[in-house]
Amino acid sequence: MTKHILPPVAKKISVQLEKHGDIRTDDYFWMKERDAPEVLDYLNQENEYYHKLTANTKDFQKSLFEEMKARIKEDDSSVPYKHNGFWYYRRFETGKDYPLYCRKEATLDSEEIIVFDNNKMAEGYSYFSQASYAVSEDNMIAAFGIDTVSRRQYTIRFKNLKTGEIYPAEIKNTTGGAVWSNDNKTVYYTRKDEETLRSNQIFKHTLGTDPSQDELVYQENDETFYTYVFKSKSKDYIMIGSDSTMTSEFRFASAAKGTTDFKVFQERTRGLEYAVSHYDDSFYIQTNKDKATNFKLMKTPVSATGMENWVDIIPHRDDTLLEDVEIFKDFLVVSERSNGLNKIHIKRWDNSESYYLPFDNETYDAYPTTNIDFDTQILRYAYNALNTPASVIDFDMVTQEKVVLKEQEVLGGNFDKDNYNMERIWATAQDGVKVPVSIIYHKDTQLDGTAPLLQYAYGSYGSTTDPSFSTIRLSLLDRGFIYAIAHVRGGEYLGRKWYEDGKLLKKRNTFTDFIDVSKHLISNSYTSASHLYAYGGSAGGLLMGAIVNMAPELYNGIIAAVPFVDVVTTMLDDTIPLTTGEYDEWGNPNEKESYEYMKSYSPYDNAFAKAYPNIFVTTGYHDSQVQYWEPAKWVAKLREMNQADTKIMFHCNMDAGHGGASGRFEALKEIAEDYAFLLDLESITQ
Structure with missing residues (x-):
């Protein structure tokens, strides 16, 4: 990397933030002014600095992109599935970024019907995303959602699948999904709060009517909950769900026609989680009722859905998490x-x-x-x-x-799964708990401490990162990298308790688990501190921010994608999208104990003078989940505090949101940037 290029210096305007008698000083609070000229100018300066600093890797990025792209079957298609007499599938065409959604009537030998060609639909947009589409029971009309901004605010439209006509009705600010009643003219959909983007309303729309006249079916007034709608697999019921991190509630109504008469399945009870499936004359319930931490399966008659009528079908097991049925x-x-x-x-x-x-x-x-x-x-x-x-x-x-x-x-002709060794090892955390780690590396890579290693984790919301295959990852493995997934607390890899032990006032376990895995990998000669790298995105970006403050000496480089790093300020601002629904995950900083605990690990609040490793931070300007200003502020503060001769780089995609660029190949270009950052630090140039 070129050393003499100077980074932009963000102006400092001190803002005093007071809570519970504690005062935090934020010098970069001004970056929250979305679309303000000085903010846009600063972000553009950061992007210019990033491009100058990585100019030496631009050709390598292009070759990495072409290499990763070459492994992908461009004219690929999904396995067809049959529904209501039609076979549905998705396929890609060579050289095109977006899928075609297709169907065939009766048999797979029938003529192909292109339902949606996203390549044509995406023309003229720098970002394009189609949500899943829903077809009426008579197979005639498709409801589909489109987002061209990347704020995950979808506009629902309707297409006549016989004539190809797109109806004029537009339903804006939705989650993109639509659920048909069995009368083929009524759909239910979820609308978002314009400011917070919380999914808080279920509406009913009748085909051919003005969406402004749509009827509100359900309003979720508790700001810690979000709501959604779906149809049971039996097609007998429309279900409305309301969820928070720890509590569930469902309503149900006949799917026969467009009713608004929904009945509560079981009233919400703090700490009671449940999910509902229907079959025949019964509902089946996955639930943590009766302290079933790992969940159990229960059953109740359709005519009596209150939990006093629930009976066990599969009892709770301490050693087995029931994930789905x-x-x-x-x-x-x-x-x-x-x-x-x-x-x-x-x-x-x-x-x-x-x-x-x-x-x-x-x-x-x-x-x-x-x-x-x-x-x-x-x-x-x-x-x-x-x-x-x-x-x-x-x-x-x-x-x-x-x-x-x-x-x-896997195209290219040289992939052989036997060329790669897989392991699952266990690292001992500082409190004695064993943390599992999934590892893959090329069989020619020596485990003598000299190999570069990329360690990944997410570790929040009970989301489990399973050890899955990636053609893209081969570009690292074939160049001698080891790849390790740390199954840290905060996910559910080892059951629900594994999640409970990595949230709220136990959140620091997520960070220390990751650090202890790093120490284990070093002490067991998988790598060394000068060759160890870490990657995480979103809540995993918070993890990156925490470990780089807690143990910067263990890593040569960190990639933090759309990182949630300004934890305290964000969680105190209930106007920011998604904040109130997160209280049961991180805590509510309006309560002093939670405030102090969050402040103890919040990456932005704990960026102090120290020697930081090389850091590459990415974000999207339109991100609705982690606002662009969090990583922007963090990078400015890290640079101010950094005591090492390392590079801290920031790239803000001005056209994208939380998921990055749209289109399968545009997304590869962003991964090529990440990989070039790592490989350049290892002096690997081809």
């Missing part, structure tokens, strides 16, 4: 997790048979996919591993025979 006419399929590993449990309703699908390693990911029909003995599931491309498999639950419908192709 899939209901069939003769079989119940349960997605479980024990000792960190996905398991698919198949059992007959009459209890005459019960077995697990066999998997033969510890670094795989398996899960049911599209299973729309009740009356079938075929389960469709997906499987992949760190060294094994993804497969879609149809499994006959009666004969126990499987058919691999598709295996992901």
Whole structure:
């Protein structure tokens, strides 16, 4: 990297922020003024500095991009699934960034019908995203959502699939999804609060009417909850869900016609979580009722849904997390997790048979996919591993025979999964807890402490990072990098308690687990501090911010993507999108104990004078989840505090949001930037 180029210097305007008698000084609070000329000027200066600083890697970035792109089958397509007499699938065309959504009537030999061509729809937009679309039960009308800004505020439109006509009605500021009643003329959708972007209203729209006349069906007034709507797999019920981090509530109504008469399934009770599936004359409930930390499966009659009527079907197990269920006419399929590993449990309703699908390693990911029909003995599931491309498999639950419908192709001709070694190891955290780590590396890479290693984690919201395959990652592995996923507390890899022990007033466990994994990898000669790198995004970007303050000496480089780093200020501002719904995850800083605990780890508040490693921070100007000013302020403060001769770089995509660039190949260019940053630090130039 070029050393003599000077970074932009952000002006300092001190703002005093007081809470609970404590005063924090924020010199860069002014960056919150979205679209202000001085803010845009500063962000553009940062981008210019980034491009100058990385000019020496531009050609390498291009070759990395072409290399990653070359492994992807450009004219790829998904495995078709059948629904209401039509086969649906998605496909790409060579050289194009966006998918085509297609269907065929009756048989796969029928003529293809292109429902949506996102390449044409994206023309003229720097960003484009189509939400999933929903087709009416008579197969005639598709409701679809479009976002061209990247704020995740979708506009719903309607398309006549017989004539191709796009109806004039536009329903703005939605989540993008729509749910049809069985009358083929009524849809339900979720609208967002304009300011906070919280999903807080369910509306009913009748085809052919003015959306301004749509009827409000449900309003979620509790600012810590969000709401959503869906149809039961049985097609008998429209369901409205309301969720917070710790509590659930559902309403249901007949899907026969466009009703507004919804009945509460079970009133919300603080700490009670549940999810509902319908089959025949019963509802099936996944729930933590009765202190079932890892969840259990219960059942109740359609006519009596209160929890006093719920009875156990699968009891709670301390060593097994119940993640999901899939209901069939003769079989119940349960997605479980024990000792960190996905398991698919198949059992007959009459209890005459019960077995697990066999998997033969510890670094795989398996899960049911599209299973729309009740009356079938075929389960469709997906499987992949760190060294094994993804497969879609149809499994006959009666004969126990499987058919691999598709295996992901890795183009280029030189991929062989046997060239890569996989391991699962366990690191000891500072409190004695064992933290699992999934690892992959090329068989020629020596484990003598000299190899570069990229360590990844997320570690929040109970979201589990399973060890899955990536063609993109091969560009690091084939250049001698080791890749390690740290399954830190805050995710659910080892069950619900693993999540509970990494949130609220135990959040620091997430950070110390990651650091202790790093120490373990160094002490066991996987790498060394001069070759260790860390990556995380969003809440994982918070993790990056925390570890770089707590143990900067362990890392040569850090990539923090859309990082949530100004924790205290953001969580005190309930006008910022998503804030109030996060109180049960991070705590409510309006309460002194939570405030002080958050302040103890908030990356922005704990950036003090020290020797920081090389850091690359990315964000999107339109990000609705982590606002652009958090990483912008953090970078300015890090530069001010840095005592080392290292580079702190910041790239703000002015056209993107939380997910980065749209289009499968544009997104690869951003990954090429990340990889070039790492490889340049290792003096790897080709």
